[in-house]
Each structure stands twice: as C-alpha cells, then as structure tokens.
Amino acid sequence: xxxxxxxxxxxxxxxxxxxxxxxxxxxxxxxxxxxxxxxxxxxxxxxxxxxxxxxxxxxxxxxxxxxxxxxxxxxxxxxxxxxxxxxxxxxxxxxxxxxxxxxxxxxxxxxxxxxxxxxxxxxxxxxxxxxxxxxxxxxxxxxxxxxxxxxxxxxxxxxxxxxxxxxxxxxxxxxxxxxxxxxxxxxxxxxxxxxxxxxxxxxxxxxxxxxxxxxxxxxxxxxxxxxxxxxxxxxxxxxxxxxxxxxxxxxxxxxxxxxxxxxxxxxxxxxxxxxxxxxxxxxxxxxxxxxxxxxxxxxxxxxxxxxxxxxx
Amino acid sequence: xxxxxxxxxxxxxxxxxxxxxxxxxxxxxxxxxxxxxxxxxxxxxxxxxxxxxxxxxxxxxxxxxxxxxxxxxxxxxxxxxxxxxxxxxxxxxxxxxxxxxxxxxxxxxxxxxxxxxxxxxxxxxxxxxxxxxxxxxxxxxxxxxxxxxxxxxxxxxxxxxxxxxxxxxxxxxxxxxxxxxxxxxxxxxxxxxxxxxxxxxxxxxxxxxxxxxxxxxxxxxxxxxxxxxxxxxxxxxxxxxxxxxxxxxxxxxxxxxxxxxxxxxxxxxxxxxxxxxxxxxxxxx
Numbered sequence: 001x002x003x004x005x006x007x008x009x010x011x012x013x014x015x016x017x018x019x020x021x022x023x024x025x026x027x028x029x030x031x032x033x034x035x036x037x038x039x040x041x042x043x044x045x046x047x048x049x050x051x052x053x054x055x056x057x058x059x060x061x062x063x064x065x066x067x068x069x070x071x072x073x074x075x076x077x078x079x080x081x082x083x084x085x086x087x088x089x090x091x092x093x094x095x096x097x098x099x100x101x102x103x104x105x106x107x108x109x110x111x112x113x114x115x116x117x118x119x120x121x122x123x124x125x126x127x128x129x130x131x132x133x134x135x136x137x138x139x140x141x142x143x144x145x146x147x148x149x150x151x152x153x154x155x156x157x158x159x160x161x162x163x164x165x166x167x168x169x170x171x172x173x174x175x176x177x178x179x180x181x182x183x184x185x186x187x188x189x190x191x192x193x194x195x196x197x198x199x200x201x202x203x204x205x206x207x208x209x210x211x212x213x214x215x216x217x218x219x220x221x222x223x224x225x226x227x228x229x230x231x232x233x234x235x236x237x238x239x240x241x242x243x244x245x246x247x248x249x250x251x252x253x254x255x256x257x258x259x260x261x262x263x264x265x266x267x268x269x270x271x272x273x274x275x276x277x278x279x280x281x282x283x284x285x286x287x288x289x290x291x292x293x294x295x296x297x298x299x300x301x302x303x304x305x306x307x308x309x310x311x312x
Numbered sequence: 313x314x315x316x317x318x319x320x321x322x323x324x325x326x327x328x329x330x331x332x333x334x335x336x337x338x339x340x341x342x343x344x345x346x347x348x349x350x351x352x353x354x355x356x357x358x359x360x361x362x363x364x365x366x367x368x369x370x371x372x373x374x375x376x377x378x379x380x381x382x383x384x385x386x387x388x389x390x391x392x393x394x395x396x397x398x399x400x401x402x403x404x405x406x407x408x409x410x411x412x413x414x415x416x417x418x419x420x421x422x423x424x425x426x427x428x429x430x431x432x433x434x435x436x437x438x439x440x441x442x443x444x445x446x447x448x449x450x451x452x453x454x455x456x457x458x459x460x461x462x463x464x465x466x467x468x469x470x471x472x473x474x475x476x477x478x479x480x481x482x483x484x485x486x487x488x489x490x491x492x493x494x495x496x497x498x499x500x501x502x503x504x505x506x507x508x509x510x511x512x513x514x515x516x517x518x519x520x521x522x523x524x525x526x527x528x529x530x531x532x533x534x535x536x537x538x539x540x541x542x543x544x545x546x547x548x549x550x551x552x553x554x555x556x557x558x559x560x561x562x563x564x565x566x567x568x569x570x571x572x573x574x575x576x577x578x579x580x581x582x583x584x585x586x587x588x589x590x591x592x593x594x595x596x597x
Contacts, residue, residue: 047592070436102337153322
C-alpha cells in the first residue's frame, strides 16, 4: 500500500467552471495545509480527495486506494465539510452515532466509539443537546468529532478553525498535532495564515484552480527567486553591518530596525549572504541572531498569490 | 519534516453487512415521522376502513346474523370488486400519507447541506435513496397491501380452499397494485422533496401534481379533442392499471399496457430528477 495521497494530472470542471486543473501532488503524512483565496479550488481538491467528486481527468489514490472504492476508502478517510451540515433534530451524540452506524459499525461499538470521539473534542456535557442549539464553535467541534470518530488515517478538514475562540482553536490544533504524531494525514484548508504557518508540516498553495506551490514552506520560499530573501540580523553595530554588506552585488536593500539594534536586509543570494556573515562575525561585529523574515506562509502567499483575502 | 511515531491503529472490529446500512436511515426517518401526533393520528385512521372491511367479511359469512337483521346475504359480496374498492380507498389514504410524510424525507438534508456527510462514508447515493424511500415504502405497505392480504387470508379462512385457489390472483393483484402505487408515490414525493427545499411547498406540489394533473388532462382532452391528455393524469393511469389487475369491467380510453408504460416513464423521470439533486456537492453557477 502506498503511503501517500497521490494526484496525477487531475482536473475537475463543473461544466464550464474550472474547479482545479492539472494538479500533481504527493502528500506525505503529517499536517498539510491547503491555502488559497476563495474559489481557488481548495474544497474541490478536498472533495476529489474524498471521492465525493469524480475528476474530469487524471487519477487520485489515497494510500494506494482509488477514490471510487468507497467501502475501502472511507475506512481510511474522515471528512469534515466547511458547511453547517447537520440533519435536522439530532443530538450531538446521535449525530456521531448514526454516522458510525451508516459506516457499518455495530451498535454497541458505535456507541462506545461515538463517546470516545465526543470526549476527544470536549463535548461530553453537550452531547445530549440538539446540534441545532449548539454555538458555532461547538458545531465545529462536533463536526470534527464525526470526521475522526471512526479513527481514520486521513483526516480532511475544510476550514476547521473557523468560528472557534482562541482556547478552542488551541485545543483543535493540539488534536491535529496528536493525530499527525500518530502517523495520520491531516489535510486542512484555512485562511488563517499565521496558524497554518505554526501547525503545518507542508503547505499547498492554490490559485484559480492551479497549484502554485507545494512542500515545506522554507523550501517553497527558497524557490521564489523573483522576490529577494529578507533576513533580520540582530547585532551591536547595525549601521556598520549594513555598510559592509552593501559592498556586495547580491545585496538589494537594507533598513535599520526601529529599535536601532538590528538591520533588515534583502538579498538575491541567501547562501552567499550567510557566508559573508561568517566573515563579518570574525571581524568583530557582535551578532546576536540571524533569522529569515519572510519564509512564512503569509509572505509566500503574498508573493505567489497576492495579499487579497489574507487573514493575519 | 516532523518525526512520526506511526502509532495509528485503525478500527479493526466487525462491520455490519453493507446491504443493511440503509436501514439506519429508515430507523431515524421513521422515528422522526412518528414524532408528529398528527402523523400518528392519521396513520391510525388509515386502519378504520380495513377494520370496516373485516367486519363486512365477517358479516358476509354470518348468514344467520344477516337474516336476523334483515340484510340479504347477496348485498355483501367478497370478490374482486370488494378488494378493488379496498385498494381505491387505501390508495387515496396512501396518497395523503405521502403528501404528509414524503416531502420531509430529503428536503431537510438538502436544506442543511447534509448530503456530503452521508456520502463520505461507505454509503452510496443509491443506498441513500433506498434508505429514504424505504420509509415511505414500508409506511404505505402497512396501510395498503399488508391489511389487504390479511383481509384476503381471513376471507380465505372463511370461504375455504376452493375459493382461495380460484381467487388467489386477487392477492397477487393487491400486492402488485399496491407496490406500483407505492413506487409512483415514493418517486414523486422524493423527487419533489429533492427539488423543493421547503417542505410545505413540496407537499403542496405533490397535491398539485395529482389534482392539477387531472385537470390539465381534462383540459387537453377537451381543447384538442383527444384522449391522450389522460397520460398527464397519474391517478387515471394507476386506476387503469388497477382495473386491469382486478379484472374490473369498465371502459378505459387508455389500456393497461399503455398505462404501465406511462407510469414507467414517470418513474424514470422522477428517478432522474432525484439523482440530479442527490449529490455530495452542489455547484452554484
């Protein structure tokens, strides 16, 4: 069995509307975030991954299983949509329990497993209340519970952090991390880029139905040649440092940090820059720290997609 | 890249048989239906006429009692017409029951966007439709062919083996006629329920299809001076089929075979409409 989620030249058109086009991906275990503006194809990609939508072209395999084999695939996959989708009149417990029964779990096992899932999302006290009476955060959590109740290896979560307060958000992130630490595949779409940055092992950036970048965020950042790398250097003599560095042709811009104890540099060649820093350190400039300033999701998103829709 | 312990353990217990999973939908939907007191009351009322028929069967075989109260035994005849009338009455009740119960089957799931939740399990669209339609199928069976066959068996027990063998086809007609009606009603109700998210409107539309269909058929026949208008009247078509099944002698402008074909077309159209809507996703143009 393959240990990847594989998209091979996948396209999906809804009539004349482009969903996604020519997508090639190989998603490893861990937390993978899908990032892109509205209408970029995140949900389509998730629907394709979960077999809810058939690709117009191409092939998708989830851990070696074709997405048109639901009996095998949905043992592995749990999906939480972004919509408030709840059949009418069910309590939180019934909601989880009924879907486990539909998935083929015998009643006693389904009951036990449903309670476990409810405990994982901290909703035990509210489990006997109707979902219709839940707050948005509680709905988000019960939705997550139904996705992970059958212990899937692949968790596909569409905007799972929307509507959650900071505490609940932290709990959810801890849950994602715990799942990833067990070797599961957690696929998340989100607009909240600083959180994506913190939790993701890799990101997939989408724009207008195309994958514009994928992989670990630092790797993606290094491959964006047209935008110079920004590096913040903390040192005792930032002006001297800036003056010395500006003698090199790969330096583009330098600005003194507002606290006067650092310099923000832009360079075309980060490798040569780091070599030069070694020499400067030997020449007596006291360097406290050197840190990339734009190898986060937000910067990469802005460089590749633009700054519309970004939630900081 | 993080280092993963790979301690994940999937569920490895037993699974229920795939064919039985649609019954989960049946269980929940039926429970929801009978939460309504009006629905429960109407369901009970649907058994009044079968009970009256039971009394008539009993009376038909109590010649002494009939003589005592002065009713000639020939007045109550338990034959194909008796069961045809039973079907007609129960058929109307089945239609009203469908108008009440049918629209609430799919429209809440669509209105709440719940379909992806069903289909991201090992559960197909066909199983979903089967699960939802089984609610109506079983509910309508309980008020049509099940009491009909029970009445037939009671009559058979009174009338003896020779009557039973001679009239066994009536039991078949009861079952087949009911199943046709149930299939048509279920398909219509679910197709309307899938296309009209507002439950009340879907119920009203079902009534409109039957009553306005009949009116439309009459209008076409009158204006164009043809008989083909009857093809728009589902009630007329079903009656034509039933008359054929119960060997009722009456002049029908549409033959039973034509009616069969028309009903098949209606069912296919409803199924097509249903499958167009019952999808895991909705594309908003």
